[in-house]
Amino acid sequence: MSRTEESHALLVKACASAGLSAAGAEPIRIGENALWRLPSRIVARIARPGQAVAAARELAVARWLHDCEVPAVRPLDHLREPLEVDGHPVTFWHELPPHRSGGAADIAPLLRRLHELPVPAIPLGHLDPFVRLAARIDGAATLDDEQRQWLRNRLAALEAAWSGLPAGMPASVIHGDAWRGNVAVTPTTTYLLDFERTSLGPPEWDLTATAVGHGSFGSVSESEYAAFCKAYGTDVTSWGGYAVLRDIRELRVTCFALQHAAADPDHHRSEAHHRLACLRGERGPRPWGWTVVG
Structure with missing residues (x-):
């Protein structure tokens, strides 16, 4: 079946x-x-x-x-x-009514409104940016032992860096997976979707998704990113903790691709291992032009 x-x-x-x-x-x-x-x-x-x-x-x-x-x-x-x-x-x-996927500038005002709301009486829990990463690394069937150990070391280093982030914006309710695919735009309204990872945490985490799309993946243009920053009111890349959040995001989507590569090696293995090579400094500087997996 x-x-x-x-x-x-x-x-x-x-x-x-x-x-x-x-x-x-x-x-x-x-x-x-x-x-x-x-x-x-x-x-x-x-x-x-x-x-x-x-x-x-x-x-x-x-x-x-x-x-x-x-x-x-x-x-x-x-x-x-x-x-x-x-x-x-x-x-x-x-x-929803007939709609299109949102762009970077569409999600920014919704994130700002979300981050400004009082914390509700809902057991949201706190953001865990490393959820399921260790399991995905251990279960990635297309890795050799050296690659797997490199990823484990990378994960440990980022866990340590996360615990020492510099001060930023006040913690708030965050969407948790705030990329433009989780926004739907109709002629009259822009909607937020998918609250699987909504929690309490640093608003910068939500902003980093679009910043990484621009600076790491090359999927968000310079003009789109400028419009996103203007609509939200700040550029997260100027914050001292941005590089840590960026690196965590990059690791997450690499491990996601490796999970898919294990299930369907013919279609996803090359992209997953290209991402891993990028993280290891073997494919030059960002942006790397990663393609969508899923």
């Missing part, structure tokens, strides 16, 4: 429990989390096993943002908690 077929079987069970019809459902994305569009203008999100707490937090954050009048994707009102189907938490959301 393919991943899509397995995911569809979970969807059918979840919809039956929720009193919804899965007839005519279409896959939007089948990845670490699976998204399905139901004909009733509802989107079902099937999370990984063991993510029930995170799924409940996503629902709570989305409702809190709605109460604060921050445009965000909205869960169905009558399903207050995730459904659990064969160990997978499943949540249901209102489908």
Whole structure:
């Protein structure tokens, strides 16, 4: 059975429990989390096993943002908690109107509004920028022993650097995965999406995602980055701790690519190992022109 077929079987069970019809459902994305569009203008999100707490937090954050009048994707009102189907938490959301993915300047005003909000009475927890990295390094089947040890050493060095960051902006609620793919733009409204990593932490973490897109990956142009900084009101690259957050981001997306390379070596191995070579200083200076994996 393919991943899509397995995911569809979970969807059918979840919809039956929720009193919804899965007839005519279409896959939007089948990845670490699976998204399905139901004909009733509802989107079902099937999370990984063991993510029930995170799924409940996503629902709570989305409702809190709605109460604060921050445009965000909205869960169905009558399903207050995730459904659990064969160990997978499943949540249901209102489908957005027709939209396009946002750009760097689209996400900046939403991040500023988010960072300025009072901390809610939601158990958000604190940002862990290293979540699952050790497991991904250990499970990366395309690495040799020397490469794996280099990544372990890199992870340890960055964990130490994270604990000694210089002072920056006051801690706040942060999105946690604030790249432009998590923004949807309609003719009238720009929406925030995906609150899986929302937590308490340094606002600079959210800003670093776009800064790295510009300075490391080459996916955000000079003019787009200038518009992002202007819309938010600061340039995170001028902060003394930026290089640490940048390096953590680079390590995270490299380990993500290595995870995909292990599952599908023919398609992702070259990109994953190109990223690793860049981190090791073997591909010249930034930006490196990394391509999307996922």
